[in-house]
Amino acid sequence: xxxxxxxxxxxxxxxxxxxxxxxxxxxxxxxxxxxxxxxxxxxxxxxxxxxxxxxxxxxxxxxxxxxxxxxxxxxxxxxxxxxxxxxxxxxxxxxxxxxxxxxxxxxxxxxxxxxxxxxxxxxxxxxxxxxxxxxxxxxxxxxxxxxxxxxxxxxxxxxxxxxxxxxxxxxxxxxxxxxxxxxxxxxxxxxxxxxxxxxxxxxxxxxxxxxxxxxxxxxxxxxxxxxxxxxxxxxxxxxxxxxxxxxxxxxxxxxxxxxxxxxxxxxxxxxxxxxxxxxxxxxxxxxxxxxxxxxxxxxxxxxxxxxxxxxxxxxxxxxxxxxxxxxxxxxxxxxxxxxxxxxxxxxxxxxxxxxxxxxxxxxxxxxxxxxxxxxxxxxxxxxxxxxxxxxxxxxxxxx
Numbered sequence: 001x002x003x004x005x006x007x008x009x010x011x012x013x014x015x016x017x018x019x020x021x022x023x024x025x026x027x028x029x030x031x032x033x034x035x036x037x038x039x040x041x042x043x044x045x046x047x048x049x050x051x052x053x054x055x056x057x058x059x060x061x062x063x064x065x066x067x068x069x070x071x072x073x074x075x076x077x078x079x080x081x082x083x084x085x086x087x088x089x090x091x092x093x094x095x096x097x098x099x100x101x102x103x104x105x106x107x108x109x110x111x112x113x114x115x116x117x118x119x120x121x122x123x124x125x126x127x128x129x130x131x132x133x134x135x136x137x138x139x140x141x142x143x144x145x146x147x148x149x150x151x152x153x154x155x156x157x158x159x160x161x162x163x164x165x166x167x168x169x170x171x172x173x174x175x176x177x178x179x180x181x182x183x184x185x186x187x188x189x190x191x192x193x194x195x196x197x198x199x200x201x202x203x204x205x206x207x208x209x210x211x212x213x214x215x216x217x218x219x220x221x222x223x224x225x226x227x228x229x230x231x232x233x234x235x236x237x238x239x240x241x242x243x244x245x246x247x248x249x250x251x252x253x254x255x256x257x258x259x260x261x262x263x264x265x266x267x268x269x270x271x272x273x274x275x276x277x278x279x280x281x282x283x284x285x286x287x288x289x290x291x292x293x294x295x296x297x298x299x300x301x302x303x304x305x306x307x308x309x310x311x312x313x314x315x316x317x318x319x320x321x322x323x324x325x326x327x328x329x330x331x332x333x334x335x336x337x338x339x340x341x342x343x344x345x346x347x348x349x350x351x352x353x354x355x356x357x358x359x360x361x362x363x364x365x366x367x368x369x370x371x372x373x374x375x376x377x378x379x380x381x382x383x384x385x386x387x388x389x390x391x392x393x394x395x396x397x398x399x
Contacts, residue, residue, distance in 0.1 A: 049243040050078055051133045054118040055140035057198045058190065059151035061229040062141055063256035063374050068236075069118045070377050071369050072249050074384070078115035081131050082382050086393060088375060090121035093186035095200060098130040102386060119378065122186075123200040125222060137243065138222055142195055142288055143229035145281035146274045150264055152190045157346035162191035169264060173273040196280040207279040216287050225295065226288040237308045238296055251315045253324075253353060253370050256342060259331060262349040323367035325354040342373045343396055 054069055056062040073080045083090050084102040091100040098104050100121070104111045113133045121128075143151075152160070153169040162180040166172045172179055172191075180191055182204045193203035201215050219226065225242060227235035240250045266274065275282050296305055320327045329351035335341045342352040353371035355364070372380070379392035 046244060048076075048245050048249075049137045050076065050115050051136040052116050052118075052243065053128060053132050053136050053138045054116075055123050055138070055198060055223070056118055056120050057141055057143075057195045058120070059148050059155060060141050060143040060195065061232055061254070064232075064252050064254055065141060065227070066118050066374055067255050067370070067372070067377065068250055068252055069116050070381060072245070073116045074369065074381065075249075079112075079385065080381055081114040081117040081119070082378060082385065083119055085389075088119075088378065088392075090117075090119050092120045092122055093189055093197075094122060096121040096124040096127050098127045101131055102382070102389070104131065122198060125200075137224050139225045139227065139239065139242075140199070140219075140223055141227040141229055141235070142281075142285050145193075145195070145278040145285055146266065146271045148195065148281070149191075149274050149278055150266060151258070151348075152194060154258065154262055154264070154348045155346045156190040159346070160187055160190040161185075162188050169274075170267060170270045173266075173270045173277060176273075176277055193278050193280040196284060199284075201280070203280065205280065207283070212280065212283045216284060219284070219288075220291075226292065228285075228289050228292050230289075231292065233309045233312055234296055234305060235292065237305060237312060238292070238299060241299060247311065247315055251312060251319060253316075253320070254329070255352075255371070255373065257329065257351050259349040259351055262347060319367075319370065322363065323353075323355055323359070323370060325356050330354050339376050340368070340371055340373065341396075343375055 052069065054062075054065060056066055070080070072078070081090070081101045082103075084100055084104075087100070090096055098111055101114070103114075111130050114131055115133075117128070117132055117136075150169055153163055153172070157163050161184045162176070163172065166179050176192075180188060182188075186197070189197040189203050196215075197203035199215075199219060205211060225238065227239065229235075236250050236252070239245075240247070243249075300308065330353060331349060331351060332341050332344060335352050335354050337354075340352055340354070342350040344350050352373060355367050355371065359367060369377070375392075375394050379394055382389075383391045
């Protein structure tokens with residue numbers, strides 16, 4: 001009897017030991033697999049996308065997107081399609097032509113292809129395809145046309161003929177045909193359906209349902225995604241997944257933003273007039289606002305989206321504390337470094353940033369790239385990419 005009990009006890013302890021070993025192995029394997037999961041996922045998803053064309057629309061937070069792309073290009077030593085010679089735009093407001101890009105050959109040879117294209121241009125697909133590879137990822141960004149028009153009025157008050165002789169946007173919208181002339185040329189695109197115009201379409205076309213559907217279908221066929229400025233963080237999270245980039249590739253500081261004192265609050269009747277005046281832009285915005293959210297739910301789902309937006313904002317707070325003096329944007333006169341002073345236009349009071357003192361060299365370079373305004377960064381990349389050519393001259397930086 002005692003031998004039977006002894007045998008049972010030994011069996012019990014052996015089984016218990018085996019169970020403990022199995023649990024230990026499972027725990028080890030769980031941790032090990034967890035550590036490997038990101039690597040396995042990256043392997044399955046493929047390499048980061050490095051051929052990217054961004055249609056930079058006007059007054060839509062596009063300067064912040066441009067900075068993300070410039071940083072990615074510089075970090076990964078990619079070529080960027082930059083304006084030729086002393087120019088700052090790729091032919092805008094005229095339809096884009098390949099010859100507007102520095103480095104495009106003119107001797108009958110196949111044109112050079114670039115990795116990144118993101119400077120202002122008016123979209124013209126056949127000419128863009130001469131510059132960008134076949135596997136290029138195309139994307140753009142839109143903003144609520146009411147607020148986009150308000151920003152345009154502030155920024156282009158002195159350059160758009162329709163805005164020059166009117167005291168306020170409310171006054172313009174009360175009788176836009178008094179100030180807007182269809183025959184005044186493309187400079188007036190800033191005053192009506194500017195985003196529609198940037199996509200290469202006629203901003204003075206009739207708001208015909210069939211025509212609008214056809215043009216929106218054109219955009220959907222070419223562009224892999226269209227972001228929405230009002231949901232910028234959600235848009236950036238989706239973009240990061242589609243491009244298979246890292247979090248620090250897309251973390252950002254808001255650039256080319258105006259101070260609160262230069263932002264006008266439109267009356268409700270003016271907002272409705274703006275929506276009707278820019279009806280083509282409104283149709284474009286409504287459609288791609290819907291498709292963005294459908295894409296977000298399909299690609300990520302609500303829970304993962306919230307988590308990744310929170311992660312993006314947490315990283316942004318870390319970099320704000322690391323890089324920025326006082327953590328707040330500054331007016332131009334408060335920024336001593338001319339390479340960080342933003343260009344001022346019209347009635348807009350454009351803000352920039354001052355960096356913390358005493359930053360270690362590598363941190364300083366990283367922070368400088370995040371806050372560098374568009375013109376200065378373009379000039380920097382131009383000099384790096386074409387050292388044999390005269391550097392870009394930025395007149396407002398001269399004393």
